[in-house]
Amino acid sequence: MDREIITLLQELVRTPSVNPPGNEHDTALVLANWLTARGIDVELIPVQPGRSNLLARVPGTSSRPALALCGHLDTVPIGSQVWRHDPFAGEIEQGRMYGRGTADMKGGLAAMAGALAMLARDSGNLPRDILLMGTVGEEVDCCGVRAFVEQGAFDQVGAIVIGEPTALEIGIAHKGALWISVTVNGRSAHGSMPSLGSNAILNTTKFLNALEQFDFRVEAHPLLSLPTTSPDQIEGGSAPNVVPDRCRVTIDVRTIPPLAHDSVLGEIRRLLDKTIGQDPDAFAQTEVLLDRAPLDTPPSNPVVRAALDVLLDLSGEHQPIGLSYFTDGSIITQSYKTPIIIWGPGEPGQAHRADESILLESVLMAAKAYSNLALSTGF
Numbered sequence: 001m002d003r004e005i006i007t008l009l010q011e012l013v014r015t016p017s018v019n020p021p022g023n024e025h026d027t028a029l030v031l032a033n034w035l036t037a038r039g040i041d042v043e044l045i046p047v048q049p050g051r052s053n054l055l056a057r058v059p060g061t062s063s064r065p066a067l068a069l070c071g072h073l074d075t076v077p078i079g080s081q082v083w084r085h086d087p088f089a090g091e092i093e094q095g096r097m098y099g100r101g102t103a104d105m106k107g108g109l110a111a112m113a114g115a116l117a118m119l120a121r122d123s124g125n126l127p128r129d130i131l132l133m134g135t136v137g138e139e140v141d142c143c144g145v146r147a148f149v150e151q152g153a154f155d156q157v158g159a160i161v162i163g164e165p166t167a168l169e170i171g172i173a174h175k176g177a178l179w180i181s182v183t184v185n186g187r188s189a190h191g192s193m194p195s196l197g198s199n200a201i202l203n204t205t206k207f208l209n210a211l212e213q214f215d216f217r218v219e220a221h222p223l224l225s226l227p228t229t230s231p232d233q234i235e236g237g238s239a240p241n242v243v244p245d246r247c248r249v250t251i252d253v254r255t256i257p258p259l260a261h262d263s264v265l266g267e268i269r270r271l272l273d274k275t276i277g278q279d280p281d282a283f284a285q286t287e288v289l290l291d292r293a294p295l296d297t298p299p300s301n302p303v304v305r306a307a308l309d310v311l312l313d314l315s316g317e318h319q320p321i322g323l324s325y326f327t328d329g330s331i332i333t334q335s336y337k338t339p340i341i342i343w344g345p346g347e348p349g350q351a352h353r354a355d356e357s358i359l360l361e362s363v364l365m366a367a368k369a370y371s372n373l374a375l376s377t378g379f
């Protein structure tokens, strides 16, 4: 089985699914063919032309709610840096496979497929259905997981594992992200007579200074610390001698549980109104560019305990961790209370970089871990 899992990973890497544009259908087909050849029921569900989610199931023998293993089928582009290894060849060197998506997260998908194959082979005592859900679009707009949510695909699911790279540590929390575009308007005037205008850049500065002191009124999260704000883009003004009537900034807000994004946005709007002044021409518009909820599964949740037990057997004692990046779990958690853990092979630092790679041993260990978790009666 080990060799088969590694060959599958290689084939997944050799089938690019760079997003944009995605084109994940062929990658989903590689997984589907591999699973079908091992007697597993698989469905490809079109989301957009050339883009299909994958849903596979190994039936269990009791009525416990299913365990869903989830992973995204797309990858980020290869970037402008020169790679030492062909990004789409899956070259193996000293126990590591190189290529775009090896760590993020075709390695996780191959491990999950491997777990299903092992469970299908000797499925006699599988206490629950185990699902493999491959999603399109995670790297851009999460359209795949949104489609699954709309179809009710998580309705009978009791626990979810997302196989993003965590070096097999058990992630139980991650921050949310709220990206806001703020446009401050003003009134233009001759640069030599600023009092006749309303300076949009100056007003934006007042807002940004106030934002630096923004109080989220929330306790620090034990694994994620405090929320943050960061103004990351700014543009405004038209000439060196014209009072600017427009300035636009984008703000990257990273939130922690239990903050609700609509109330954070409301507070930021209030701060904006308060700081840009009374001038009738000074007004601001906000637009949400991205909205991903934070994730928070209690460490005492039975599936977390069961995963820690699995890990204890395989590699000794571990503690749950918090993660800096967000996942498809942000979308699921907005509609379902189902516990979610982020648990996958590959080091997080390998994601999105040139010469991305994964330790093959960790892929095989992940397959074993997923399979053992599916067999656990602890949740």
Ligand SMILES: [Zn+2]
Pocket: 072, 104, 105, 138, 164, 165
């Ligand atoms: Zn990822």
